[in-house]
Amino acid sequence: MTTKLMGQGVQRVEDQRFLRGLGRYVDDVAVEQQVLHAAVLRSPHAHARILDIDVADVLDVEGVHAVYTYDDLTGPMAEPLPLLIPHPALTHGRTQYALAKDEVNYVGEAIAFVVAEDRYVAEDAVARIRVDYEFLPPVVGIAAARAAERLVHDDVPGNVGARLEQEVGDAKAAIARAPHTLSLDLTVERSACMPMEGRGTVARWDPDLHRLQVWTSTQSSTGVRAAVAVKMGLGLGQVDVVTPDVGGGFGVKINHPWPEELLVPMAARALGRTVKFTEDRREHFISSAHERGQVHHIEVGFDDDGRLLGLDVEFWHDHGAFTPYGLIVPIITSTQLLGPYKPQNYRVVFESLYTNTVMVTPYRGAGRPQGCYAMERTMDAIAAYLGKDRTEVRAVNFIQPDEFPYDQGLIFQDGRELEYDSGDYPASLEKIKALVGWDEFPAFQAEMAAQGRRVGIGLACYVEGTGVGPYEGAHVHIETSGKVKVATGLTTQGQGHATVFAQLVADELGCPFEDVEVVTGDTRRMPYAVGTFASRAAVMSGSAIHLAAKRAKEKVLKIAAEALEADEKDLQIVDGVVSVKGSPGTSIDLGTVSVLSNPLRYAFDEASKAATQFSVGDPGKPPVPEDEEPGLEGKDFYSPERATFASGMHAVIVETDPDTAEITILKYAVVHDCGKLINPMIVEGQIHGGVAQGVGGALYERMAYDESGQLLNASFMDFLMPYVTEVPDGIDVDHLETASPLNPLGIKGAGEAGVIPSAAVFAAAIEDAEGIPITAMPISPSELFTLRQEHSS
Amino acid sequence: MKPAPFDYRRPGSIAEAVQILAGEPNAKVLAGGQSLVPLLSMRLAAPAMLVDINAIPGLDAIEVEDGGVRIGALARHAAVLASPDVRRVQPLVPMALAHVAHATIRNRGTTVGSLIHADAAAEMPVVLSLLGGSVDVDGPSGRRTIPASELYVGPLESSLHHDEIAVSAFFPALAPGAGVAFQELARRHGDYALVGAAALVEGESVEVGYLSVSDVPTVVDLSGVDDADLGEAALAQLEPADDIHATAAYRAQLVRVLTGKVVRSAREWADQHAEGAR
Known part of the structure; x- marks a missing residue:
């Protein structure tokens, strides 16, 4: 028997490529072509009304192809960006527009989008846009947000986006009865994901096929695909999103669509040219998401052994200027706070507050x-x-x-x-x-x-x-070469998915580890998927891949049993060869099984010729039996409780x-x-x-x-x-x-x-x-x- | 993060460079580019022209002269740091250079460029000031020598004229029996120092130079001060300030800690090398 690879410290198959500089990131896409480059005018003010945007000087700049402001957006593009995860407690959720409409609410908010011959020209053009602002007082920090002497959004009283309370038992009463009590006030400041590769998007419109091809540095290619299709009024089938190598995500790339993920495709279609946006580091600091900033007040009651009798936690969460990712971060804080303990009586209440700062979405943890x-x-x-x-x-x-x-x-x-x-x-x-x-x-x-x-x-x-959850899926395809192609829809940001998923497939299928190739984050290969976040890839896609490989294996054994005139139960697969246990000479390799799985009569390759020695199928029935499909594939989804x-x-x-x-x-x-x-x-x-x-x-x-x-x-x-x-x-x-x-x-x-x-x-x-x-x-x-x-x- | 448009010249001689500078008041000299290029990329500086002096022959020399060592405008930090001549003639220079940024930056950045950039948080301006060195500059009216005491006039501001090019810096030799030391505290390895101090002791004379505690590199004469009072005596002449990394009070504390340490360590250096000389 082949040694199980599950549990082994198998060397990462990705590293040769990455360490030799052969990784291919969004900015490496379409370099050989006449690509147009985008730059964004970002608000220099934390809070201001936009009175006027004058782009007259911009189009005179040689090499500028287009400049867009909010007034140029139409249809769904002119609507606010999606609030990805609504929650009943998020009574005052707000999201920004792809380009600011009338008001800016943080330094870094996108106001105008310039497309030019190169990024230098695009930045020169951005510098020539003139915006008249009426300054509004900014709200910075949790104390200012709570004081609410100034409002971030006029229609959000108290700067409170949400208030959520959960309680188990009666915490206040339990604390009142407890022999000992303490109270604590704690603060955690803001930080942010700092992937080596910032955000980036490339888009190309194919006028012949009427299809949009998008490459983006995301943690959810299917999510970006759906957003782009809706916002641009395209059918889902007209949009392909490919996530190439991603130089780190840590959470910031699960929020989507970023304004540029919509503006780049919009410009690409309008201009009939490939358009690229590559975020620079300063942009990453001021326009991608932050996290962490919270203030906690804790009341606790306990007995002489230190056993918790009641825990009452109130905290304030600074979610920045907008809430595209709902209440996920404070909900996780409020529930995962309990850790390995059973507090008996627990009450937690949080307020999620607006400030005139970069928005807050999940960052690793x-x-x-x-x-x-x-x-x-x-x-x-x-x-x-x-x-x-x-x-x-x-x-x-x-x-x-x-x-x-x-x-x-x-x-x-x-x-x-x-x-x-x-x-x-x-x-x-x-x-x-x-x-x-x-x-x-x-x-x-x-x-x-x-x-x-x-x-x-x-x-x-x-x-x-x-x-x-909710789910991930996988597709396992054994080719006539015997190579195994695996696709799962979630994306990869350096985790080593190509290695661990191949370990699972090799274990289940009995094929050599080297013969397994894993593709992630390509909506053409796996259109239904969720994304890589919440420490979910191994559990979700790992399980789905395991199940899909199991299905492929079932089909392998069925065909091989017929070809070898043996009982499925007597077969084993070792090193990519199916054989009858105890009779190693009676065998067929996976590639040949793949040929047999597809009753096409053309012999394109040696494997097809080799397959002629085997006969499968009942000549009295259709070549592809009912309830079967041609090809040696397995597909399955995993959706946990x-x-x-x-x-x-x-x-x-x-x-x-x-x-x-x-x-x-x-x-x-x-x-x-x-x-x-x-x-x-x-x-x-x-x-x-x-x-x-x-x-x-x-x-x-x-x-x-x-x-x-x-x-x-x-x-x-x-x-x-x-x-x-x-x-x-x-x-x-x-x-x-x-x-x-x-x-x-x-x-x-x-x-x-x-x-x-x-x-x-x-x-x-x-x-x-x-x-x-x-x-x-x-x-x-x-x-x-x-x-x-x-x-x- | 792309620079605004600028003209680019690459003269083959100092005379040609001076001539080009004379014709463009808004030009900047490019040597190692380790400070200038980030400023350009962030559009914090937008000169009309860059005059790249890297093609001028002979500017990378490191030569021992009477009474000191002369470092050419194109000598990279890494070359200066590795030079046995520099180490022998003025050991404070390599002591401080080891704290200048990271190896990759030292491979490209020039010591003279750092001196002229005049950053009060940088190591080499303090070293030049403490040692009483000088910089030679060429301009339309010929060559002149600017002593360190007249070089630094304000934050990131030297007394060079716009049409002058620094061609070399002169670091005086360490006198026999004298001792030197350098220490700094930074948040991370290779960062700008929160506070740094360089000491020069020679008989009864005790001088300490500081970085990151005032607008310009500052040297304080601590001769005759009791060891226990060194820090406070230095602080009387310094103005540490708050920034996002440290409060003024914390910087003052670091001045107290570092002053005693560098003076002690410079004396030890002198003692050890005096014994070695015998």
Whole structure:
């Protein structure tokens, strides 16, 4: 038998291409052609009425082909962009127009779209557009939004887009009865996805076929396709969307359609030319989405053991100027806050607030880092209050392994019950304590203190709902060459899908791993798909591919059994050859089975000639029997009842410099449970990347808006993404594999886990080192110094 | 992020370059381009013309002269950093250069270009100021030498005239028995420093140069100050400011910490090398 590839650290088939610079991204598309380039005039003001736009000087610029403003948009294009995920609580949802109509609401909002011979000319032209503004007072930050002395949108009272409350039990009453109570106020600032490749779109209209071809750097090609078709008044069948290699998404590319994803196709059709838009870094800072910014107020009641009796959380979520992605982020915060714990009585209420800043949509972690931070800082506060070990307080609140499935009694982001499928939190805790050296730490801390050095340890637990529906599908096609072509509709942003999906197919079909080729994100190959977000690709497409391969295998065995005059039950497939068990000479390879599956009489290739030795089919019946199709294919969809819940724990040891307040990471440890592992190497890579992003979010990155709504650090010079020199040299990772009962492979998602506990774990460790409450993240050395000054005075 | 249109010239001699500059008041000299090109791309600068001096022969020389080392306008940071002559004659130069940005930027960026860009957050202007070096410039009226003390007149502003080109910088040699040190604190490896300090001690004389704590590179004479008071004495002559990365108070704290450290470390350097000389 061939060794199973599931669970093996198979080398990524993508890497040769990527490392040699042979990746092909949107900006690499159509380079050999006479492509026109687009540039966007973006609002320099956070809040203003547009009185007049004068483009008279623009068309005089040599090389300019077109300039569009709102007045040039017609039909559905002139309507606001879609609100992708409405929610009854989102009573005042607002979305922007593809080009601003009458008013701008953040610095960076698109006002005009210029198409020219090249991007240089396009930018020159943008600089010549004159806009008359009437300035309106901007609303920046959660405090200003709550104060509501000024409104972002005139028709949204109090700047409140939504208010949502969920409650299990009676939290207030339980807190009132509890022997001990605490309250906490916590803040998390804004950050954002920073993929190496920004957004980008290319479109070409084929006047002969009346078809639109779009390449876009997205996390949902099917979503962009549907949006473009509707907005441009085209049939779905007239629009193809291809997602080539994507240089990172992290969430920002799941929001769609971006204005440029509509404006580029519109211009391409109008001008009869291929048009390209490639976002630059400053544009990414001021016109793509941000996340994270929240303020929490927590009331908690607990007993002498630290057992939660009641938890009451109120938080304010800054969603920026518009709400295209609904309430997903704050809903995730409010539900996933609970982590591995059972609070008995829980009330959560949030307000989602408008500000004159870039809109907020999910960024890797998607609201969970804030929730985890709130819950874990509460656990730390309870432990400190009771004088107990922080891990003990956590342990008494864990859902136990025999309590699954565990229903938290809330409604999750997908509109389904927040019911955890499986997990083993006590086992994870034991593992993380061993990995980081939790029990030995107090001695180390004392030893360091004797040398005048300050070290601290932090630990945080999380549960992540992954693999949300509604569905994904897959198509597996065994060609006459014996090669296996697999298509799934969701997109790839570097995860290694071509590797892990090929592992699953090779395992199921018994074909060589090298013979499997995976295509993602191409609506021509798989028109029904959802997208890559919410740590769902492995669970959703992995399961669908497994099921599709199973179907293909059934057909292989049926045809092979007839060809070999054997019983299906006696057949095995090894290395791409079907043979009768115990009789290896009686065999047929997959390519030949593929030839036999298609009763076409032309022999195009050697495989067809070879197939002539076999006879299949009843000469008395149609060559393609009823209920059968020609060709050796399998197609299937996977649609789960609900999300699977991965979990994990992080711990970090930091050192803080007594003089300079610099924060140094001495050790970082991760225990991770994403169910059955398809490829542990790739999962560890996901964790490493997530931790790096988490370090950025906890210690370096923030969106520095000033009072007027200008983003002061809209470049990589001042927005401090960690370099390799700032992330831990080594990240100790240990896995636990608690299978999910919800899918055939027992897997859970892994994509976002690495980033979720970082704010919590660093705040805890710095607090432990300093003995000063850390309530606002991220934290810089300058801020830690300020805290020390305040604390000592 | 594409520059506005500009003319481009690539003269083959300094005389030709000076002539071109004289004819276009809104021209900028392009050497390594590591500061200028990003400014152009972000359209924060839009000169009418770039005068690329990279084709002028001989400008990349690094030569030991009487009393110091002369670095040509096209000598890259990486070449200066790697030069054993520079290290021997004035060790403070490589000490500071190791903190200039990242290797890829040092491969292209020029030391003289950094001096003329006159960024008070940059390392080399402080080093030149502390050492009392100078820059030689060519212009329509011939060559002149600008001492460091007269070079920096404001934020990102040097005393060069628009029709002058810096052709070289002169860093005085370290006197026998003297010691130097350089330290800085940055948010990330290779970033502009939150605060940086360079020290020169020579007998009783103690001088420290600072970056990122005032509009121009600033040198403070701390001769005769008790070790315990060094930081406060320096702060009396500096004006640290707030920005998005650090408060003024935090910068002041870093001045206190770094001043003592660099002075101590410069003295140690002097002691070690004095012993070595014997």
